[in-house]
Amino acid sequence: MIKKVLIANRGEIALRVIRTCKALGLKTVAVYSDEDYNSLHVKQATEAYHIGKAAPRESYLNQEKILDAILKSGADAIHPGYGFLSENSDFAQLCEDNKINFIGPSAASMDLCGDKMRCKAAMLKAKVPTVPGSPDLVKDVEEALDVANEIGYPVLLKSVYGGGGRGIRLVTSDKELREAYETVTGESIAAFGKSAILVEKFLEKIRHIEYQMARDKHGNAVHIFERECSIQRRNQKLIEQTPSPAVDQKTRDRVGELVVKAAEAVDYTNLGTAEFLRADNGDFYFIEINARLQVEHPITELVSGLDLVKLQLDIANGEPLPFKQKDLHMNGYAIECRINAEDTFLDFAPSTGPVPDVTIPSGPGVRCDTYLYPGCTVSPFYDSLMAKLVTWGQTFEESRVRMLNALNDFYIQGVETSIPLYKTILKAEEYKKGNLSTDFLKRYGIIDRLTEDIKSDQKQKQDAAIAGAIMHSEFFRSKVKSSHAPSHRWKSHMDRR
Numbered sequence: 001m002i003k004k005v006l007i008a009n010r011g012e013i014a015l016r017v018i019r020t021c022k023a024l025g026l027k028t029v030a031v032y033s034d035e036d037y038n039s040l041h042v043k044q045a046t047e048a049y050h051i052g053k054a055a056p057r058e059s060y061l062n063q064e065k066i067l068d069a070i071l072k073s074g075a076d077a078i079h080p081g082y083g084f085l086s087e088n089s090d091f092a093q094l095c096e097d098n099k100i101n102f103i104g105p106s107a108a109s110m111d112l113c114g115d116k117m118r119c120k121a122a123m124l125k126a127k128v129p130t131v132p133g134s135p136d137l138v139k140d141v142e143e144a145l146d147v148a149n150e151i152g153y154p155v156l157l158k159s160v161y162g163g164g165g166r167g168i169r170l171v172t173s174d175k176e177l178r179e180a181y182e183t184v185t186g187e188s189i190a191a192f193g194k195s196a197i198l199v200e201k202f203l204e205k206i207r208h209i210e211y212q213m214a215r216d217k218h219g220n221a222v223h224i225f226e227r228e229c230s231i232q233r234r235n236q237k238l239i240e241q242t243p244s245p246a247v248d249q250k251t252r253d254r255v256g257e258l259v260v261k262a263a264e265a266v267d268y269t270n271l272g273t274a275e276f277l278r279a280d281n282g283d284f285y286f287i288e289i290n291a292r293l294q295v296e297h298p299i300t301e302l303v304s305g306l307d308l309v310k311l312q313l314d315i316a317n318g319e320p321l322p323f324k325q326k327d328l329h330m331n332g333y334a335i336e337c338r339i340n341a342e343d344t345f346l347d348f349a350p351s352t353g354p355v356p357d358v359t360i361p362s363g364p365g366v367r368c369d370t371y372l373y374p375g376c377t378v379s380p381f382y383d384s385l386m387a388k389l390v391t392w393g394q395t396f397e398e399s400r401v402r403m404l405n406a407l408n409d410f411y412i413q414g415v416e417t418s419i420p421l422y423k424t425i426l427k428a429e430e431y432k433k434g435n436l437s438t439d440f441l442k443r444y445g446i447i448d449r450l451t452e453d454i455k456s457d458q459k460q461k462q463d464a465a466i467a468g469a470i471m472h473s474e475f476f477r478s479k480v481k482s483s484h485a486p487s488h489r490w491k492s493h494m495d496r497r
C-alpha cells in the first residue's frame with residue numbers, strides 16, 4: 001500500500017496531487033528547482049528536495065536527480081503529473097526496476113501509447129476507427145509526397161512522438177510539404193530528441209472530443225464520459241467542457257465502448273485519455289492516447305463526483321475499480337478555462353515576471369486550481385499555465401455565467417493573461433449555441449471581437465471614471481460647503497444670543 005508519494009512536477013498540478021494525498025493521510029514529497037524555491041508545492045508537501053537548476057533538463061526532466069530524491073525520502077510511489085516525465089516510458093521503466101510504484105500505466109503500455117503510429121496500428125487491429133493516412137511511418141520526403149498525393153491535400157505531417165501541439169504541420173501542396181518535412185523533423189528532435197513522421201488526412205471543421213478512461217490491474221475498464229476541447233490555439237487546448245454539446249447519450253455509449261476497447265488494445269492500466277476528432281458528419285476518429293492525468297481532469301471530477309487522483313492511487317495500489325459502467329452518471333455541466341500567462345496580441349507569446357497581487361475568484365460552483373499567490377513569480381522556464389478556472393452548473397447556461405463572473409473577478413497583476421480572450425469567447429453567440437470547432441478562433445474572427453471588446457471596456461471604464469470623478473467632486477464640494485456653513489446647532493445658539 002502506498003504511504004508516501006513523491007510528486008515529480010511543479011505548479012498547480014503538484015498542488016492538486018498533494019491535496020488528495022493529504023485527504024487520504026499519505027505523506028508527500030515535493031521536488032523543486034532553483035526557480036521554485038518559494039513555490040507553494042514546496043511549502044505544502046510534507047518534505048521537499050532540491051533537484052537542480054531552473055532549466056527542466058537539469059531538474060524536472062532529470063531522471064537521476066528525481067530517483068535520488070525518491071530513494072533519499074523513502075517515498076514508495078511517484079506521481080508524475082502531466083508534461084515533464086509523465087509520458088516518458090524510460091522513466092516509468094526506471095521506477096519499475098527500482099520497485100517504485102509509478103502512478104500510471106506500465107512502461108510497455110506507455111511506450112506503445114507514446115508512438116502515434118504504433119498506437120494507431122493497435123487501434124486498427126481492435127477496430128477502433130482512426131484518421132485516414134499513411135499505413136506506416138514515411139521514411140523520407142519522397143514517400144511523404146506519394147502518400148499525400150494518394151490521400152489528397154490538405155494533409156498533416158505529424159511527428160509520432162509529438163505532444164502539446166508540437167511537431168504538427170498542415171500542408172496543402174508538394175512545395176509546402178517539402179519545407180514542412182524539415183521543420184517537423186527539427187521540432188521533433190528539439191522537443192523529443194528523435195523524429196519519425198506520419199502523414200494524416202487533414203480533417204476540416206472538426207471537434208476535439210476525448211474520453212476519460214480508467215482500467216484497473218485486473219482488466220476492468222470504464223469510460224468516465226467525454227470532454228470537448230475544441231477551443232484551441234496552435235493545436236493546444238484553451239477551453240474545455242463536459243458534456244459535449246455534440247454528444248447525446250447514444251453516441252456517448254457507442255464511442256464509450258470504443259474507448260474501453262482502445263484501453264484493452266494497449267493493455268492500459270490506471271487513468272488515461274483517448275482523444276478523438278469528430279468530423280462534421282458525426283464520425284469519430286481516434287487520434288491518440290494521453291497516458292497520464294489530463295490537464296482538464298477537473299471538469300470530469302465535477303460532473304462525475306469522483307476524485308480522479310484518488311482513483312489513480314487506488315488503481316496503483318492494485319484495487320479493483322469500485323464501480324461498473326452502469327454506476328456512473330453525469331451530473332450537470334462543467335467548463336474549464338486554462339488561465340495562461342501570455343499575450344493574445346503577440347501571437348500568444350509567454351508573458352512572465354513577478355505577480356505582486358492576485359485575487360482568486362470563488363463562489364458556488366467555482367473551483368480554481370492554481371499556484372498563484374500575491375508576490376509569486378511566473379517563470380520563463382516553464383509552461384504558461386498559471387491557473388485552471390473551472391465552473392459547474394445544473395445547466396450549461398449556469399456554468400457559463402458563473403465562468404464569466406469568475407473571469408471578471410480574477411485579477412492577476414504583472415503579467416498578460418488569456419482572461420480577456422476567454423470573456424470574449426464565453427460571450428460569443430456561437431459558443432453559447434455550442435457551434436464549436438478546432439478553428440473556432442479563426443472561423444468567427446474572435447481576435448477582432450476581442451479588440452472591440454477591449455476598446456468598449458476601456459471606454460466604459462473611462463466613462464465610469466469621469467462619472468465617478470464628477471460625483472466625487474460634487475460630494476467633496478457639498479462637504480466643503482457644509483463645513484463652512486454654520487451648523488444648525490451653532491446657528492440656533494447664535495439666534496439665541
Ligand code: ADP
Nearest residue numbers: 082083084162163164165237290294295296383
Ligand atoms: P492535455 O491533453 O492534458 O490537455 P496538453 O497536450 O495540452 O495536454 O499538454 C499537457 C501539458 O504538458 C502542457 O502543459 C504541455 O505544454 C505539456 N506537454 C505536453 N507534451 C509535452 C512534451 N512532450 N514535452 C514537454 N511538455 C509537454
Ligand code: ADP
Nearest residue numbers: 131162163164165166200201202203208235438
Ligand atoms: P498532440 O500530441 O500535440 O496533442 P494530437 O494528435 O492530439 O497532437 O492533435 C492535437 C490537435 O491537432 C487536435 O486537437 C486537433 O485540433 C489537431 N489535429 C490533429 N490531427 C488532426 C487531423 N488529422 N486533422 C485536423 N486537425 C488535427
Ligand code: MG
Nearest residue numbers: 164275288290
Ligand atoms: Mg493530443
